[in-house]
Amino acid sequence: MADFLNSYSIQRWLELCPQGYLEDTVNGHEAGETEADLILKDDELRTAAIRSTVQLVVGERAALAASSGLVNLAPDYPSKHFLATQTLDEARHVEIFTERLYDLGVKRADLESTIDHFVNPHLVNFAEVLLEKIDSGDFIAGVVGQNIVLEGLAFTVFEMREITNRETNPKFAHTLAGTIADERRHVGFGENRIGSLIKEHPEKKPEVEQMQKDMAFHMLKTLQLSFKHNSETVEKEREAVGEVGAAYFHGIDLSTASSEETEAILANTILSEFKTRLARIGLEYQEPVGV
16 A cells, blocks of 8 residues: 555655656647647648647546546545546646647637537547546546546557657657656556456446447547548648658558558557556456447
């Protein structure tokens, strides 16, 4: 219990985050960094960047609602303390990705209408499955959905996008690097805390596994629709950028891979990590049908 208290204390969070990898950053990136000119000067590429960033804002809004709701559901104070810090992490993520929308030219008065226009409907359904569990007071399902499924999805997506933006858009890559560090801690908490609770409440397994199955369905549908939109601008962006160095992600070079190849490796990586993390906490991955 002492290790748990120390690893997830507010003091530890202060040392790692505000006083650590986020120190001297502005909205998650270095002061003075701006979005890449190739995006800002091309309406098609800028629209694609707005569309993809909207999904990040919506996903992080769901994470903010989930983590804040879990604070009062937590059965012990170490968990409450960690989830309180996670709530602030998620609020920061919402803020920094919203700021990116403004940097991309979205007017503040048009924020909500822009989100409504571009949001992926499957992402909305994905979030609804999770938030229904939290609204019903189910702490175990809520942490699995939030800190294993949602955070696991975010971690892998952010990791891939950080790699692809290192050379072409350092400002966005730096923003993503900080969120990756946050998500890594969130996933670790989910694995460490929920494994013991699943052992104490084995009767919860079928219900939690069904939730995971439903969330996985909407996650895969989200990726399919996202890559359908992105495939239209991938080649144009590559032509605008010109020759860049290789950007390897789980064995493929993202700088030359097709949209289909990128979608496949991303989905396979997310699902593989889901299966591993679920097994660690005593759950069996449930394959969604109709995807």
